[in-house]
Amino acid sequence: MGRADRISGIFWLCFAVLMIIQSYHLGLGTLHKPGAGFLFFWVNIVLGIMSLVVLFRAWAGKKGEGPQPAIFGRQNVSKIVFVMISLFLYVLLMEPVGFIPVTFLFFIYLLGIIEKKKWYYTVFVSIVVTVISYLIFETWLQSQLPKGLLQFLRF
Amino acid sequence: MDIFQSVLYGFQVALQPLNLIYCFFGVMIGTLVGVLPGLGPAAAIALLLPTTFKATPVSGVIMLAGIYYGAMYGGSTTSILVNIPGEAASVVTCIDGHQMALRGRAGPALGISAFGSFIAGTLAVIALTLVGPLLAGIALRFGPPEFCALMIVGIMVLTFLSSGSMLKALMMAAVGLTLGGAGMDSISGKYRFTFNIQALLDGVGLVPVVMGLFGIAEVIENLETEIKREILTTKVKNLLPNLKDWAASIWPIIRGSILGFFLGIIPGGGAIVASFASYAIEKKVSKHPEEFGKGAIAGVAGPEAANNAAAGASFIPLLTLGIPSNAIMAIFLGALMIHGLQPGPLLMTRAPDIFWGTIVSMYIGNGMLLVLNLPLIPLWVMVLRVPYYLLYPLILLFCMIGAYSIGNNAADVIIMLIFGIVGYLMRKFRYDAPPLVLALVLGGELESSLRQSLMLSRGDFSIFVTRPITLGFLIVAVLLLVVPIITQRKKLSTLEDSP
Numbered sequence: 015m016g017r018a019d020r021i022s023g024i025f026w027l028c029f030a031v032l033m034i035i036q037s038y039h040l041g042l043g044t045l046h047k048p049g050a051g052f053l054f055f056w057v058n059i060v061l062g063i064m065s066l067v068v069l070f071r072a073w074a075g076k077k078g079e080g081p082q083p084a085i086f087g088r089q090n091v092s093k094i095v096f097v098m099i100s101l102f103l104y105v106l107l108m109e110p111v112g113f114i115p116v117t118f119l120f121f122i123y124l125l126g127i128i129e130k131k132k133w134y135y136t137v138f139v140s141i142v143v144t145v146i147s148y149l150i151f152e153t154w155l156q157s158q159l160p161k162g163l164l165q166f167l168r169f
Numbered sequence: 170m171d172i173f174q175s176v177l178y179g180f181q182v183a184l185q186p187l188n189l190i191y192c193f194f195g196v197m198i199g200t201l202v203g204v205l206p207g208l209g210p211a212a213a214i215a216l217l218l219p220t221t222f223k224a225t226p227v228s229g230v231i232m233l234a235g236i237y238y239g240a241m242y243g244g245s246t247t248s249i250l251v252n253i254p255g256e257a258a259s260v261v262t263c264i265d266g267h268q269m270a271l272r273g274r275a276g277p278a279l280g281i282s283a284f285g286s287f288i289a290g291t292l293a294v295i296a297l298t299l300v301g302p303l304l305a306g307i308a309l310r311f312g313p314p315e316f317c318a319l320m321i322v323g324i325m326v327l328t329f330l331s332s333g334s335m336l337k338a339l340m341m342a343a344v345g346l347t348l349g350g351a352g353m354d355s356i357s358g359k360y361r362f363t364f365n366i367q368a369l370l371d372g373v374g375l376v377p378v379v380m381g382l383f384g385i386a387e388v389i390e391n392l393e394t395e396i397k398r399e400i401l402t403t404k405v406k407n408l409l410p411n412l413k414d415w416a417a418s419i420w421p422i423i424r425g426s427i428l429g430f431f432l433g434i435i436p437g438g439g440a441i442v443a444s445f446a447s448y449a450i451e452k453k454v455s456k457h458p459e460e461f462g463k464g465a466i467a468g469v470a471g472p473e474a475a476n477n478a479a480a481g482a483s484f485i486p487l488l489t490l491g492i493p494s495n496a497i498m499a500i501f502l503g504a505l506m507i508h509g510l511q512p513g514p515l516l517m518t519r520a521p522d523i524f525w526g527t528i529v530s531m532y533i534g535n536g537m538l539l540v541l542n543l544p545l546i547p548l549w550v551m552v553l554r555v556p557y558y559l560l561y562p563l564i565l566l567f568c569m570i571g572a573y574s575i576g577n578n579a580a581d582v583i584i585m586l587i588f589g590i591v592g593y594l595m596r597k598f599r600y601d602a603p604p605l606v607l608a609l610v611l612g613g614e615l616e617s618s619l620r621q622s623l624m625l626s627r628g629d630f631s632i633f634v635t636r637p638i639t640l641g642f643l644i645v646a647v648l649l650l651v652v653p654i655i656t657q658r659k660k661l662s663t664l665e666d667s668p
Contacts, residue, residue: 018597018598019598022598022600026344029344030343033347036361037361040354040359040361041357044628045623045628045629045630046624046628047624047628048619048620048624049357050354050356050357050359050361051361052620053346053350053619053620054346054350054361054362057343057346057347058343058347060343061340061343061344061347064336064340064343065340067336068336068340090392090394091393093392094389094392094593097389097392097565098586098590101385101565101569101586101589102583104569105569105579105582105583106579108569108573108579109579117566120562120566121562124562124565125558125559125562129558131558143562143563143566147566147570151570151574155219155220155223155574156223157219157570157573158574158577159570159573
């Protein structure tokens, strides 16, 4: 875990430093009356020290190591990225476009494009999932899902 | 109220038709979640939390509890039939359970794990009934320093038992504490760590974080390494174990129940550790240790009993002290708070319907699980055949709807997605998520008890060493930190690698 620890160690060190500065500006107060930043200042100093230990261990173990295995498997990274993009698009479009059309398109995209299933299967499953999830969450559990473009239907 | 009257009152609450229905739904969904790999009880409780908003607090809590112990039952089914643990506490069941299935004894394996779970679950609930009021009585005498020290012990135990590096687990606890500080400071009224982002003004919500770390991250990880599942095609028959099976299983079940109960009660312990410890013990005391790994029924009965007893016992620190003992209880704490309840020693007197109603519903739920699960096994096997390309879009959709309906707010969904990516990276870089979640939940309470203690003592830290209970807790915390450094720590989790 040499290289992975070097990367993560640097990340958490930066995180700790940022939080130490933020907490300091919030005010540490006195011991009699600890301020808003008191606990977080000290917690992040400890976090910073621990990230340094992770970093030093990683560097100390660097010598004599063979070639490092890749942190991420290559084959499916693109799939993960495409799925994550669709999730972020789902959130952004959910309120303006509405739950029903976005959920339908989300399933068409995942099953038809990412998983490359047959189109009639994809359309059938997408319709069934959209209708059933709407009935469960909106009609039964009254979750108030966004209606978006279908506002005019008032169902 | 004495205990007898209290339990009677609990039955009155739990037997109300509506509560029975919620209990039924809880255990059914729990079993389903346990069966499905890629969705653990932590994510499931977080996911379904918004569905309880319309219910009364009692019904909601009863259902969420049902999901938790129901998942412990369901997890064993996949371990035995497919050799894939539905959730972490059933990892051990794979070893001998699947071997039994390969030898045509899937029926008795499923049967004994259901009976073992039932016996252990019931014993744990009885113990919870007896120990709960006692502990709550002691906790009533706690002041801010005691609570502060107790929470530190809780976090320390969880990092001590974490599956990876303890150093990294401690780092995650520190990150969790810091995240818990985001939003408005309740004492000074200042906004902290919001970076002028609107969504952070109310703080980082527990539910989106948990759904991200345990739900979304799990899906991403599974997308990377496609799950291949081979389902046993033979018919499952003879679910009822015979007399010889019972003779071999009864003591492992009893030992597993006792062990599980005590490990479950310790903050940071819990079902996973209990099941591994029970397996190790059964192998050691067995007259035929060579049979372990080749389909020994004791290797199924013991761990299954232990993980159910631990699941029941882990409610004790939460309901009596307000301290969650593991990540799932941390979400449970969040759920109680959303329903306007403050778990702790006062819960029993302020909301006896919640306390006793929930406990008694566990007796009923355990009974339901036993009756339901054996005949429904063919249905669960069918669920297992649902292909992953259909399952993961559904899990993602449920997470999205769940996170949105917490506050009808897209910001919560974005927080969940970000923590999904963070959670995936944490898995890749070998950082444990449970300490982060526990510290995030306890953060607010820990900070205010620390600040109150220092105000009480006028800034004198000796308040933490002059009070005997506080000193005791802190000594335990320090030992947990120092012992692994001095001795070569032999972790229970290394058992995970040995079979």
